[in-house]
Amino acid sequence: MKKARRTIIYSLLLIVPLTLCNVLYLEKVLASSSTDQAISLQTIIDQLDTGDSVELPPGTYTGPAIIDKKLSIRGNSKVTLLNQSRKPAISILSDGVHLQDIQIKHTASGDDSPAIQVKADQVILENLTIQTSGYGIMVRDADRGILQNNTIKWFKPEADMPKQKGNGIDLYNSHDTQIKNNKITGLRDAIYLEKSRNAWVQKNKLSHTRYGIHCMYIDGSSVIDNEGEYNITGAMVMGVKNVVVSGNSFRKQSQNVHSQGILLYDVQSSSITQNVVEGNRVGIYMEQSSKNLLSNNAVLRNFIGIQLLNSNHNQFRSNEFIANVIEAEATDSEKNEMTGNYWDSFQGLDLNDDGTSDIPYAINPFYQRLVSQTPAYQLFFQSPGMTFLSDMFTNGRDHWSKDPSPLMKSDIYHISSVESKKGSDDVLIIGLFLLCCAISIIIYLGVLRR
Structure with missing residues (x-):
C-alpha cells in the first residue's frame, strides 16, 4: 500500500511540471501564431488607389502605416491595429482621408509618439477606440478636420504622473476643426488647442486628466456643452479673444491645491455663460482678464465660488452662487460691472419689493490679502476672530468689487438642477x-x- 502511494506521489511530481511546461509552450506558440497572422496595414494601403473606399475584414493589423492618398478606411468592432513602434500607428499626409470604426493599441511611450498623426486638411476621424502610451490624436497644420465619437484612454494600467503622458487630442496651428462627442480619460490634457482659430469643441466627456480642456491662443472658438469630472482643472482658457464658453459642466475638480472648474487667464472680449461649476476647489478663477461677459452661470458647492485677480472691466450678470464656503474673492480688480447676481449668504433688504436688494453686496478682499501674505492664517478660516476682523476691515471699500442690486431669490437654479433632477x-x-x-x-x- 505504501509503495503504491509513493508511486502516485512520484508520478504527480513528474506530471505537474511537464504539464506546466506544455501550457507555457502552447501559449507561446499561440502568441507567435497570432502575431504571424497579423496583417500589415501598410501593405493594404499600398494596394489601394486614390479615392478608394475599403472595409477591413475582421482581424488584427499591424502598424505603423502612412496614408499619403485620399482614402476611406472602415473597420468594425473586430478590427484592431497594433503598433509597438514609436512612429505613429497611422500617419495621415493626404487631404480628405476618412478613418472609422478601428481599435488602435499604441504601446510605444514618449511625448512625441501619437497613435494618430494628422498633417492634412479635411480629415475625418470617427468612432475610433484608441489606447495609447503617448498621445492620442495629434493634429499639426491641418484645417477643417472632424474628430467625433472617439474614445481615447491611457494604455498603461498604472497611474503615471500627468507630465509622463501625452494629450488625448492635440491641435496646433489647425483651424476650423470640429471636436465633438469624444470620451477621453487618463491622459495629460484631454483636449489641447494652441494657435488654432475657430475651433468647435462640443459635447465631449473628459475625466482624470490635468486639464480637461486646455486652450491657448484660439481666437474665435467655441467650447460648448462639455462635461469634465475629476480633472485637476476642468477648462484652462488662456490668451484668447472672442471665445464662447457656454453650457459646460465641470464638477469635482478638487483633489489638487490648484484645482479649478474654469480657469480664465488673459482672456479678453469673451463670453462665459450658462456653465455649471460644482464641487471644485475654486469654481471660476479669473486673472488678468478684461471686457468679458459672465452670465447665468451656476457656481455651486465650491470651496471658493469665484476668485478675481487683476481683472477689470468685466460684466457679471445673473450668476448664481450657492453653498460655496467662500462665495467670492477679489484683489486688484476694479470697474467690474456686477448686476443681478444671487449670493445665497448675503442678507439683503428689498424695500420696494422688486426682487433685488437695496443694499449692495461687496466682495471683501481682507481674507485673500491676509492669506496671500501669510498662508498659515488659513488655519483660522471662518473662526470668530477672523470673521470679526474681516467685518472691521473697510479700507479702500470704494474700490471693492460690488453688486449694487443682488437678487433676493435664486433665479437660475434650474441650470444646475436639470441633471440632478x-x-x-x-x-x-x-x-x-x-x-x-x-x-x-x-x-x-x-x-x-x-
Missing part, C-alpha cells in the same frame, strides 16, 4: 419598482401561509 427621477423610478416588488412578495407569502 434627471438622476433623482431615475432613483425614484427604481425605488418605486423595488417597493412594488417587495409588497408583491409580502402579499404572496401571506397568501401561501393562509
Whole structure:
C-alpha cells in the first residue's frame, strides 16, 4: 500500500511540471501564431488607389502605416491595429482621408509618439477606440478636420504622473476643426488647442486628466456643452479673444491645491455663460482678464465660488452662487460691472419689493490679502476672530468689487438642477419598482401561509 502511494506521489511530481511546461509552450506558440497572422496595414494601403473606399475584414493589423492618398478606411468592432513602434500607428499626409470604426493599441511611450498623426486638411476621424502610451490624436497644420465619437484612454494600467503622458487630442496651428462627442480619460490634457482659430469643441466627456480642456491662443472658438469630472482643472482658457464658453459642466475638480472648474487667464472680449461649476476647489478663477461677459452661470458647492485677480472691466450678470464656503474673492480688480447676481449668504433688504436688494453686496478682499501674505492664517478660516476682523476691515471699500442690486431669490437654479433632477427621477423610478416588488412578495407569502 505504501509503495503504491509513493508511486502516485512520484508520478504527480513528474506530471505537474511537464504539464506546466506544455501550457507555457502552447501559449507561446499561440502568441507567435497570432502575431504571424497579423496583417500589415501598410501593405493594404499600398494596394489601394486614390479615392478608394475599403472595409477591413475582421482581424488584427499591424502598424505603423502612412496614408499619403485620399482614402476611406472602415473597420468594425473586430478590427484592431497594433503598433509597438514609436512612429505613429497611422500617419495621415493626404487631404480628405476618412478613418472609422478601428481599435488602435499604441504601446510605444514618449511625448512625441501619437497613435494618430494628422498633417492634412479635411480629415475625418470617427468612432475610433484608441489606447495609447503617448498621445492620442495629434493634429499639426491641418484645417477643417472632424474628430467625433472617439474614445481615447491611457494604455498603461498604472497611474503615471500627468507630465509622463501625452494629450488625448492635440491641435496646433489647425483651424476650423470640429471636436465633438469624444470620451477621453487618463491622459495629460484631454483636449489641447494652441494657435488654432475657430475651433468647435462640443459635447465631449473628459475625466482624470490635468486639464480637461486646455486652450491657448484660439481666437474665435467655441467650447460648448462639455462635461469634465475629476480633472485637476476642468477648462484652462488662456490668451484668447472672442471665445464662447457656454453650457459646460465641470464638477469635482478638487483633489489638487490648484484645482479649478474654469480657469480664465488673459482672456479678453469673451463670453462665459450658462456653465455649471460644482464641487471644485475654486469654481471660476479669473486673472488678468478684461471686457468679458459672465452670465447665468451656476457656481455651486465650491470651496471658493469665484476668485478675481487683476481683472477689470468685466460684466457679471445673473450668476448664481450657492453653498460655496467662500462665495467670492477679489484683489486688484476694479470697474467690474456686477448686476443681478444671487449670493445665497448675503442678507439683503428689498424695500420696494422688486426682487433685488437695496443694499449692495461687496466682495471683501481682507481674507485673500491676509492669506496671500501669510498662508498659515488659513488655519483660522471662518473662526470668530477672523470673521470679526474681516467685518472691521473697510479700507479702500470704494474700490471693492460690488453688486449694487443682488437678487433676493435664486433665479437660475434650474441650470444646475436639470441633471440632478434627471438622476433623482431615475432613483425614484427604481425605488418605486423595488417597493412594488417587495409588497408583491409580502402579499404572496401571506397568501401561501393562509
